[in-house]
Amino acid sequence: xxxxxxxxxxxxxxxxxxxxxxxxxxxxxxxxxxxxxxxxxxxxxxxxxxxxxxxxxxxxxxxxxxxxxxxxxxxxxxxxxxxxxxxxxxxxxxxxxxxxxxxxxxxxxxxxxxxxxxxxxxxxxxxxxxxxxxxxxxxxxxxxxxxxxxxxxxxxxxxxxxxxxxxxxxxxxxxxxxxxxxxxxxxxxxxxxxxxxxxxxxxxxxxxxxxxxxxxxxxxxxxxxxxxxxxxxxxxxxxxxxxxxxxxxxxxxxxxxxxxxxxxxxxxxxxxxxxxxxxxxxxxxxxxxxxxxxxxxxxxxxxxxxxxxxxxxxxxxxxxxxxxxxxxxxxxxxxxxxxxxxxxxxxxxxxxxxxxxxxxxxxxxxxxxxxxxxxxxxxxxxxxxxxxxxxxxxxxxxxxxxxxxxxxxxxxxxxxxxxxxxxxxxxxxxxxxxxxxxxxxxxxxxxxxxxxxxxxxxxxxxxxxxxxxx
Amino acid sequence: xxxxxxxxxxxxxxxxxxxxxxxxxxxxxxxxxxxxxxxxxxxxxxxxxxxxxxxxxxxxxxxxxxxxxxxxxxxxxxxxxxxxxxxxxxxxxxxxxxxxxxxxxxxxxxxxxxxxxxxxxxxxxxxxxxxxxxxxxxxxxxxxxxxxxxxxxxxxxxxxxxxxxxxxxxxxxxxxxx
Numbered sequence: 001x002x003x004x005x006x007x008x009x010x011x012x013x014x015x016x017x018x019x020x021x022x023x024x025x026x027x028x029x030x031x032x033x034x035x036x037x038x039x040x041x042x043x044x045x046x047x048x049x050x051x052x053x054x055x056x057x058x059x060x061x062x063x064x065x066x067x068x069x070x071x072x073x074x075x076x077x078x079x080x081x082x083x084x085x086x087x088x089x090x091x092x093x094x095x096x097x098x099x100x101x102x103x104x105x106x107x108x109x110x111x112x113x114x115x116x117x118x119x120x121x122x123x124x125x126x127x128x129x130x131x132x133x134x135x136x137x138x139x140x141x142x143x144x145x146x147x148x149x150x151x152x153x154x155x156x157x158x159x160x161x162x163x164x165x166x167x168x169x170x171x172x173x174x175x176x177x178x179x180x181x182x183x184x185x186x187x188x189x190x191x192x193x194x195x196x197x198x199x200x201x202x203x204x205x206x207x208x209x210x211x212x213x214x215x216x217x218x219x220x221x222x223x224x225x226x227x228x229x230x231x232x233x234x235x236x237x238x239x240x241x242x243x244x245x246x247x248x249x250x251x252x253x254x255x256x257x258x259x260x261x262x263x264x265x266x267x268x269x270x271x272x273x274x275x276x277x278x279x280x281x282x283x284x285x286x287x288x289x290x291x292x293x294x295x296x297x298x299x300x301x302x303x304x305x306x307x308x309x310x311x312x313x314x315x316x317x318x319x320x321x322x323x324x325x326x327x328x329x330x331x332x333x334x335x336x337x338x339x340x341x342x343x344x345x346x347x348x349x350x351x352x353x354x355x356x357x358x359x360x361x362x363x364x365x366x367x368x369x370x371x372x373x374x375x376x377x378x379x380x381x382x383x384x385x386x387x388x389x390x391x392x393x394x395x396x397x398x399x400x401x402x403x404x405x406x407x408x409x410x411x412x413x414x415x416x417x418x419x420x421x422x423x424x425x426x427x428x429x430x431x432x433x434x435x436x437x438x439x440x441x442x443x444x445x446x447x448x449x450x451x452x453x454x455x456x457x458x459x460x461x462x463x464x465x466x467x468x469x470x
Numbered sequence: 471x472x473x474x475x476x477x478x479x480x481x482x483x484x485x486x487x488x489x490x491x492x493x494x495x496x497x498x499x500x501x502x503x504x505x506x507x508x509x510x511x512x513x514x515x516x517x518x519x520x521x522x523x524x525x526x527x528x529x530x531x532x533x534x535x536x537x538x539x540x541x542x543x544x545x546x547x548x549x550x551x552x553x554x555x556x557x558x559x560x561x562x563x564x565x566x567x568x569x570x571x572x573x574x575x576x577x578x579x580x581x582x583x584x585x586x587x588x589x590x591x592x593x594x595x596x597x598x599x600x601x602x603x604x605x606x607x608x609x610x611x612x613x614x615x616x617x618x619x620x621x622x623x624x625x626x627x628x629x630x631x632x633x634x635x636x637x638x639x640x641x642x643x644x645x646x647x648x
Contacts, residue, residue, distance in 0.1 A: 001621040003614070013535050014610070018603035027599060028548060030591055030606065031557055032538035035564055037587040037610035039531065042580030044614045048621040049575070055625050089571060115571075146571040154625055 001048055007149040010036055040149065047145035051152040054087040060094060060139045060156040064126070068163040068305075071131050075162065077104075079139065080121035081111055090143045091115045094156075096124070097137040103127045115146065128164040133309060135161045163309060165265070201225045236378075237271055237278045238371040239264060240364060241308060242385035244285050248313035249386075250417035250454075257313045259452055260384040263410055264308045267382055272301035279371060280304040283363035283385075284314045288370065343440060362389075364396040378404035384452070386412045387434050397447050406446035411438055416457045424457070425464040491526050491533070495566045498559035499525055502537050505552045509544045517543055525563070534564040586613065 014036035021029030061080040069075050081094050096109035105125045113120055128134070138155040145151070201217050204224035217225040241264045247257040264280075271278040278301065280292040290311070292304040336342040364385065371379060381400040385393065393411075400407045415430035435451070442449040491499065499522050506518035518540035525533035525540075537560040546553040561584075568576045590609040594602045622628045 001618050001625075003618075010531050011610070013531075015607060017535075017538070018607060022599045022603055025599065026542070027595070027602075028542045028546070028553065030599070030603060031542070031553075032535060033603070033606055034584065034587045034591060035534060035538070035557075035561065036531070037606060038580060038584030039534075039564055040583075040610055041586065041613040041617070042576070042583035044617040045579040045583060046576045048617055049579075051621055052624045147567050152621070152625070154627065 001051060001150055001152045003150060004144075004148055006147075007040065010040060010149070014040075043145065043147055043149055047147070047150050048152070050087065050090055050145070051143055051150075054083065054090050054092070054143050055141070055152075055154050057087045058083040058092070058141055058156070060141065060158045062096070062136070062139060062156075062158040062160055064136075064160050064162060067160070068165065069128070071128055071164055073127070075126045075128075077124045077126050077136075077160075078121060079109065079111060079124065080119070081113060081141075082119045083113070085118055088118045089115050089146060091146075092141060092143045095140045095142065097140070098126075099134060099137055101128065101130045101132075102134060102136075103129070126162075128162075131164050133161060133163050133306065135159055163305070165262070165309070200228050202228050236375050237267070237276055237380045237382060238368075238375075239267055239278060239280045239304070240283060240367050240371075240381060240383045240385075241280070241311070242283045242364070242383075243289070243311050243313050244283065244363075245313055246386045246388045246414060247412075249414055254454060255313070256386055256412040256414070256417050256452065257311075259412065259454070260410070261308050261311065263384055263452070265305055268301055268304045268308070278304060279374070280307060281367040281371065282307065282311055283367055285363070287363045288367050289314075291370075293374070362392045362396070364392060365399060368396055368400045372399075372403065372405075378406070380406050380408065382408045382410070384410040386414045387437055388414055390437055394441065397441060397444065401444060401446045404446075407444075407448070409441060409447060409449045410452045411441075411449055412452040416453055416461065421457075421460065424461050425468055428461060428465050431461060491563075492566060492569065494569070495530070495533070495563045496526065498562035499533070499537060501559040502541055502556050505546075505556050506540050506544045509546055509552050514544045530563060530566040534560050537563055583613070 014033040017029045017032045017036070021027060021033075059082045061078075061082070063078050065076045065078075079094070079096055081092075083092070092113040094111040094113070096104075096111075098104045098107060098109065103126070105127075109122065109124050111120055111122050136159045138157055138159045140153055141156055142151060142153045201214055202225065204213060204226050208226050212226040214225050214227045241260055243257060243260075247255065247260060249256050250258070268278060268280070270276075278292075280290070281288050282290040290307050292300060292307055332346060335346055337346055364383065368381060371381070379400075383396065383400075387393070393409075397407055397409065411434075413431055413434040415427040415434065416424075419427040419430075438449045438451055441447055503518065503522045506522070507515050521536040521540040525536040528536065537556075541553070541556040541560065544552070546556070565577070565580065568580065587606060587609060590605050591602055594605045619628075
């Protein structure tokens with residue numbers, strides 16, 4: 001609450017009357033000062049009581065059509081101010097500050113409510129120049145007393161939080177997309193059990209729930225029969241996002257991690273829209289860096305999404321033993337990759353880390369183990385990583401597919417991200433090895449592998465290869 | 471969007487308005503004018519008439535001040551019916567905005583505030599005009615300041631040592647993310 005220039009003008013007039021009275025020794029001049037002083041005090045009392053009631057009663061709804069958008073796209077914000085008639089006698093003005101990096105049209109965003117107006121709204125187009133999470137500043141509600149003597153400005157806690165992300169280039173996912181979409185939503189299992197949809201009848205066996213006995217069939221067939229229903233489960237999704245240094249490969253804005261984040265966020269959003277429970281583990285060089293626990297709460301999905309947006313690739317801590325690496329490399333060279341025996345063993349020998357130490361220390365494996373401990377039902381593991389350590393990857397998949405678990409693996413070929421464009425042709429052999437790896441991993445019935453490849457780079461690689469062969 | 475059904479013509483932003491006074495205020499000014507003409511000399515009458523004519527087109531507070539000038543310039547006695555009646559009539563002019571605006575509890579609060587100021591003058595009248603005038607100014611300033619602080623506390627605009635305010639006044643700089 002603040003006094004206006006009108007208040008000061010009135011106060012000065014009152015003081016002038018006092019001075020006049022003192023100078024002329026006429027107490028009558030104090031009369032006007034009593035009136036003016038009483039007016040200032042009385043209106044302060046009444047108007048500020050109104051300010052408090054107005055602050056409690058006014059409602060500012062500040063909504064944006066979408067909570068997230070890509071850079072250079074626009075969002076539409078709607079700001080509606082409502083107040084009851086009991087406080088409508090106060091003229092009010094609502095200012096909506098726009099943070100740096102955000103452009104509002106029209107600007108500045110100001111809503112005026114004259115005395116007697118109880119509701120008004122404005123629509124603003126917001127565009128964002130940079131990516132990030134924006135907590136929009138709270139709207140300021142300024143009210144002025146009806147006599148122009150006092151003003152008051154308060155903040156309304158109605159600020160939305162927006163997530164603006166960089167739009168990565170087109171990415172090729174290798175395996176077709178519909179398989180991914182079919183993974184979410186209502187799921188059915190092949191295992192009969194309690195449920196809603198009756199599948200058939202079968203004879204009672206000891207241990208069956210007595211409540212499932214079909215008494216009509218039992219009476220008709222003269223033996224105990226139980227209803228068999230199609231079992232319905234809520235599949236639990238566990239998202240594992242690698243953000244070790246290897247994920248930083250690639251040009252700015254098109255790093256493996258940028259694509260990984262886009263896919264991770266899409267997975268979370270899809271799970272949120274279908275109310276599927278999801279847990280998120282992010283993996284750094286020394287282990288698990290973030291865990292978002294498994295729930296279907298909308299808050300958890302938002303938290304998981306925020307976690308991915310806050311994530312950056314880290315540096316890698318090495319646990320490699322050079323002597324073992326050399327030995328493994330020597331043995332790998334003796335294996336024939338064309339044979340099934342050689343292919344199986346190559347997975348283990350081409351990687352150069354000691355197995356026991358790797359099993360205990362690898363963050364992917366640790367994360368899957370932890371997720372398995374936290375869940376009693378088969379989970380769907382969605383893993384986003386690179387082909388840097390195929391042996392550990394194989395081990396992770398083996399672990400995840402135990403206990404009826406299934407895996408969607410988004411695997412990025414490091415060679416396509418790290419090789420300079422001019423030398424892309426040299427990456428062809430490495431890319432072939434990558435495709436062989438993905439095919440091998442994909443052979444498992446509960447593993448689906450998607451190649452996380454920048455579409456433009458892939459096309460360039462194919463074009464350069466064609467040029468070289470012709 | 472709902473709009474007011476009766477816009478207030480007298481709430482014009484301009485200082486001078488032809489229809490500045492309502493009927494009750496015009497009647498009160500007529501009473502003051504009559505009293506001034508009756509009690510004052512020629513010069514005082516002319517000054518009073520000019521001032522009161524001006525008071526008809528000015529906002530309530532300046533009109534009240536001009537009315538006081540017109541009334542006191544006629545030199546009435548403190549306890550005379552002219553002065554007491556004139557003061558009452560000018561209070562009607564001063565209260566005019568309350569008749570236009572629906573200010574809950576406005577009359578009661580204004581009368582109590584006038585009582586406070588009158589009480590301050592009466593209590594210190596024997597100590598001389600300087601002390602009385604100073605005390606009056608002090609009482610008004612302190613009362614408005616206290617009311618301001620109370621409002622800020624009620625609006626949660628005052629930061630304490632242990633907590634940040636939920637909202638800040640317009641002169642502060644609220645911090646925001648993003």
